[in-house]
Amino acid sequence: MTDTAAKITVGRDEVYEVTIGSGVLAGLPAALGPKVTRVAIVHPRTLRALGRTVNQQITDAGLRPLLIEVPDGEAAKTAETLTMCWALLGQAGFTRSDAVVGLGGGAVTDLAGFVAASWLRGVAVVQVPTTLLGMVDAAVGGKTGINTAEGKNLVGAFHPPRAVICDLDALRTLPHADLVAGLAEVVKCGFIADPAILDLVERDPSAATSWDSDVLRELVERAIAVKAKVVTNDLKESGEREFLNYGHTFAHGVEQVEQYTWRHGEAVAVGMMYVARLGELAGRTPPELVARHSAALASLGLPRTYRGDRWPALLTAMGRDKKNRGDLMRFIVLDDLAAPGRLEGPEPALLEEAYRLISE
Ligand SMILES: NC(=O)c1ccc[n+]([C@@H]2O[C@H](COP(=O)([O-])OP(=O)(O)OC[C@H]3O[C@@H](n4cnc5c(N)ncnc54)[C@H](O)[C@@H]3O)[C@@H](O)[C@H]2O)c1
Numbered sequence: 227m228t229d230t231a232a233k234i235t236v237g238r239d240e241v242y243e244v245t246i247g248s249g250v251l252a253g254l255p256a257a258l259g260p261k262v263t264r265v266a267i268v269h270p271r272t273l274r275a276l277g278r279t280v281n282q283q284i285t286d287a288g289l290r291p292l293l294i295e296v297p298d299g300e301a302a303k304t305a306e307t308l309t310m311c312w313a314l315l316g317q318a319g320f321t322r323s324d325a326v327v328g329l330g331g332g333a334v335t336d337l338a339g340f341v342a343a344s345w346l347r348g349v350a351v352v353q354v355p356t357t358l359l360g361m362v363d364a365a366v367g368g369k370t371g372i373n374t375a376e377g378k379n380l381v382g383a384f385h386p387p388r389a390v391i392c393d394l395d396a397l398r399t400l401p402h403a404d405l406v407a408g409l410a411e412v413v414k415c416g417f418i419a420d421p422a423i424l425d426l427v428e429r430d431p432s433a434a435t436s437w438d439s440d441v442l443r444e445l446v447e448r449a450i451a452v453k454a455k456v457v458t459n460d461l462k463e464s465g466e467r468e469f470l471n472y473g474h475t476f477a478h479g480v481e482q483v484e485q486y487t488w489r490h491g492e493a494v495a496v497g498m499m500y501v502a503r504l505g506e507l508a509g510r511t512p513p514e515l516v517a518r519h520s521a522a523l524a525s526l527g528l529p530r531t532y533r534g535d536r537w538p539a540l541l542t543a544m545g546r547d548k549k550n551r552g553d554l555m556r557f558i559v560l561d562d563l564a565a566p567g568r569l570e571g572p573e574p575a576l577l578e579e580a581y582r583l584i585s586e
């Protein structure tokens with residue numbers, strides 16, 4: 227399949243491009259930049275074959291590749307894996323003119339980004355996301371990091387990539403459930419900023435869940451455009467970037483409490499339902515907008531309820547969210563469609579009532 231690639235520019239001080247299209251992986255060597263000599267390709271076990279292909283591509287470009295295989299999924303985002311990557315870079319003599327490639331889903335791009343952010347206090351990273359979620363969210367914007375026993379993404383750095391290459395051909399092998407999970411972050415962008423996304427999903431949910439449809443491609447480009455605009459204005463999350471965290475306080479709690487057996491996107495879907503209910507209880511989110519959450523998520527086959535009966539553990543996890551300040555818990559809620567705002571210090575009874583509503 228050949229087509230015209232789309233390009234979206236991100237950043238103000240450090241500007242980079244997100245390239246979206248079929249076959250755009252061919253542009254990886256050029257995207258690394260002129261001064262790079264060695265390239266660490268961090269990939270999950272599942273993408274071993276693709277890792278070898280990229281390894282050959284780097285060799286053919288006259289560069290020196292180093293393949294680093296890491297566990298699949300959240301198991302990659304650990305201090306142990308990070309330490310293993312540092313050891314391999316050290317043994318290979320990686321210098322500041324060398325680069326890291328994150329080839330995989332959001333878990334790998336988060337890890338690879340943090341490897342690059344921390345190695346020699348910062349080397350270049352080019353992100354090559356291979357999941358929908360990685361393309362529309364994780365690989366763009368420079369949030370990198372790992373989990374700790376206490377919670378999700380608690381250690382990390384803001385380290386923008388040198389380039390992001392979204393080759394839509396990668397979606398061919400992605401399990402359907404992972405594609406659908408990625409749509410949760412797309413829908414999130416619809417609710418916080420771009421209602422046209424919701425119109426597209428609602429008009430044809432089955433096209434939205436087809437990896438090679440024009441609808442999905444438009445959704446990818448729209449979601450990346452939302453993220454690009456926000457992170458360009460507020461890279462370090464001192465203002466509007468917090469809106470990208472819509473649904474994530476509860477979502478990260480579910481992921482941790484359920485020991486990362488839930489996909490991130492699935493947890494975000496339930497997290498959005500939770501915070502929509504919380505916003506409604508607080509008199510902020512209109513009931514019809516809550517209903518629209520439920521309908522859109524259901525049409526895609528995303529979960530809307532959490533029946534784990536783990537409220538105390540979830541509350542503890544939510545108490546560690548990065549948006550909190552001291553003892554003040556802070557949530558992103560919708561005052562209207564595409565009108566996000568902050569809910570600060572809601573009463574504990576309200577938090578629990580919202581939980582009860584999505585547990586029914
Ligand atoms: N940094 C950010 O701004 C940001 C944004 C959103 C999410 N995230 C993080 O992203 C992670 C979730 O990312 P995800 O949903 O991509 O999950 P994932 O990275 O765990 O990937 C899902 C599964 O798909 C496999 N896979 C990847 N590409 C494949 C392909 N093309 N074909 C077949 N299998 C493939 C992976 O090995 C894994 O088993 C979470 O850790 C989340 O916290 C980060």
Ligand SMILES: O=C(O)C(=O)C[C@@H](O)[C@H](O)[C@H](O)COP(=O)(O)O
Pocket residue numbers: 363367369378379411463467468470471472474548
């Ligand atoms: O880019 C952001 O900012 C986001 O919040 C996007 C989220 O979808 C993403 O899951 C992010 O990793 C969450 O960040 P965290 O700071 O809550 O760990």
Ligand SMILES: [Zn+2]
Pocket residue numbers: 363411474490494
């Ligand atoms: Zn997310």
